[in-house]
């Protein structure tokens with residue numbers, strides 16, 4: 386089945402600040418007039434279709450088209466991103482690189498719901514993507530656009546997940562990939578992925594923000610295709626997570642969606658999808674989209690709370706949730722816009738709150754990486770502040786798989802997560818002790834039946 390391009394799906398680029406509409410983007414995906422970010426928009430969605438040609442965006446028709454594709458044997462239809470291609474800019478099928486991304490489960494979280502004090506809590510687990518993070522949904526689309534542009538090299542700066550995803554999609558598309566990551570600040574699981582997928586992996590002696598600066602200079606000098614989330618194709622692909630979520634909820638939006646905030650591409654993408662779905666009448670009301678940051682990496686939280694979103698002061702970021710250890714988020718203006726348009730809230734959470742929330746999600750049999758757990762920690766704060774009411778429905782977006790960062794998990798359960806190098810927001814002993822009841826350290830025993838039975842009996846007494 387070929388990709389569909391109707392008059393309505395013709396897309397244009399637009400600068401989010403000055404409104405310029407360039408015909409194409411430069412290597413750095415910045416507006417040549419003012420330097421701000423570009424986004425796609427779809428002029429055909431708002432213009433009335435000719436009477437002879439009924440709108441291809443009739444909501445019921447779209448919904449049934451997308452549902453029908455779930456039984457298709459075609460690669461594009463089996464992708465949870467390309468299945469919704471009517472909402473995306475057109476990329477010809479021969480350039481599509483897909484690993485059947487998307488199609489991620491929506492789970493109920495009964496224990497977490499009780500602990501957080503809400504009745505209806507779900508997690509959309511984007512860690513169930515092919516490279517185990519939400520990045521694949523944007524990467525399938527942006528890597529395909531690199532392929533269409535006939536690039537030999539693609540590149541990104543990353544805290545580990547973007548690089549893992551990019552390396553995989555580049556390999557599938559027969560492109561070379563260059564990864565810039567902060568030395569010693571990403572998990573081994575993520576680093577090992579980019580090595581296995583064959584990327585040229587450079588560990589730079591700096592942080593994520595330093596890697597971004599070097600990459601921005603590099604793309605102006607070398608013909609490499611930039612695959613960070615300033616690339617608007619990434620945002621388009623990542624949009625589909627929200628569309629898939631609404632389909633899973635029978636197009637009945639939840640009251641709240643809660644996402645982690647790092648470079649702020651994901652929140653921008655999900656918010657863009659919500660606004661577009663309402664414009665196309667696929668949904669009738671907007672969920673509130675809230676964004677949660679780690680206290681030690683909270684430039685967006687501070688921007689909103691201290692400066693009313695008028696400016697963002699970059700900071701040196703520090704958190705054990707290394708995926709979101711970002712001090713100068715590229716997409717903060719896009720995120721601010723969707724936060725305001727949906728009436729969402731921004732929160733910050735401590736290192737202990739993150740670790741405890743991660744263990745709680747694990748105890749529901751789901752698991753996720755630390756950065757994803759900020760969503761549950763944030764929900765608990767939003768419940769306490771009254772922003773989320775007990776009877777309201779909530780969906781957490783879990784962004785990465787539990788196996789992405791086993792070091793964090795093992796240290797937490799052994800009780801030494803907070804020992805060693807201090808990070809911003811490192812708890813004192815009393816605060817750290819609050820998460821103790823969630824710790825399940827492994828027990829080392831002699832290889833004797835009696836010892837195992839004694840351990841079982843002790844566990845039973847404590848259960």
Ligand code: F0G
Pocket residue numbers: 518520542543544545546547548614645646647648649650651652708709754756757784785
């Ligand atoms: N959760 C995980 C697991 C991530 O890897 C990231 C970002 C985020 C949340 C935050 O999403 O940046 O769109 O606000 N990881 C990027 C990377 C920066 O390089 O892998 P965001």
